């Protein structure tokens with residue numbers, strides 16, 4: 120009986136088409152429907168904020184140089200990972216990352232919590248020549264980062280593009296005020312698109328990440344980015360969490 124029906128469907132092109140599309144759309148729904156509830160799945164966590172303009176340019180350089188090919192940014196909730204890297208990554212910590220940098224390969228260590236682990240000087244020396252700091256390293260040299268002046272001409276456009284996909288960089292006064300409410304005045308100021316260039320220059324000059332005040336380089340931006348990774352959430356506030364004890 121069943122065989123008969125199967126043959127009937129397969130020899131009836133119109134019916135086969137309709138049933139095929141039905142099967143595909145069920146598969147599609149199962150994949151797509153959860154995305155409508157993504158806002159409820161990602162819990163808000165205090166401290167998480169979008170990147171400042173300088174950090175954002177650093178992130179662009181991180182992607183341009185392909186750092187993600189060797190480094191993940193996702194600490195999994197296993198004891199060995201927590202012992203090595205710190206608290207496991209939270210969904211909220213990559214909520215403003217487009218695209219996220221979780222990565223899929225660890226030729227080098229995970230970088231999700233590398234912020235404040237080393238000094239700026241260490242990062243600069245390590246990026247110019249990794250083997251000067253870690254003799255057995257297989258990481259490539261990136262000496263041009265220190266030489267290349269940072270292109271900041273399109274920083275507003277870059278922030279506007281991210282704003283379009285939901286990152287709360289502010290263009291209007293009301294968006295700015297919403298940011299003051301959510302992130303506090305100092306952070307809201309950093310997220311303002313009209314002030315982006317001014318803020319970028321101010322952060323690079325006061326932070327002096329590459330140790331050379333004469334110009335703003337790609338190294339300034341990349342080190343500013345590395346130093347903020349994993350530092351936004353204050354995990355010492357959640358000391359009842361078993362994983363924190365091992366940090």
Ligand code: HEC
Pocket residue numbers: 181184185186187188189190226227228229230233236249250253255256257258259261341345
């Ligand atoms: C070919 C693979 C490879 C690439 C590409 C690569 N790295 Fe690495 N990285 C490593 C390895 C291996 C180590 C561990 C040895 C060391 O510290 O140099 C490492 C270590 C590091 C560390 C120290 C981490 C820690 O916790 O000790 C940082 C920071 C880092 N890399 C940043 C970067 C950045 C930024 C880029 C892109 C500009 C990059 N890496 C590109 C392989 C790579």
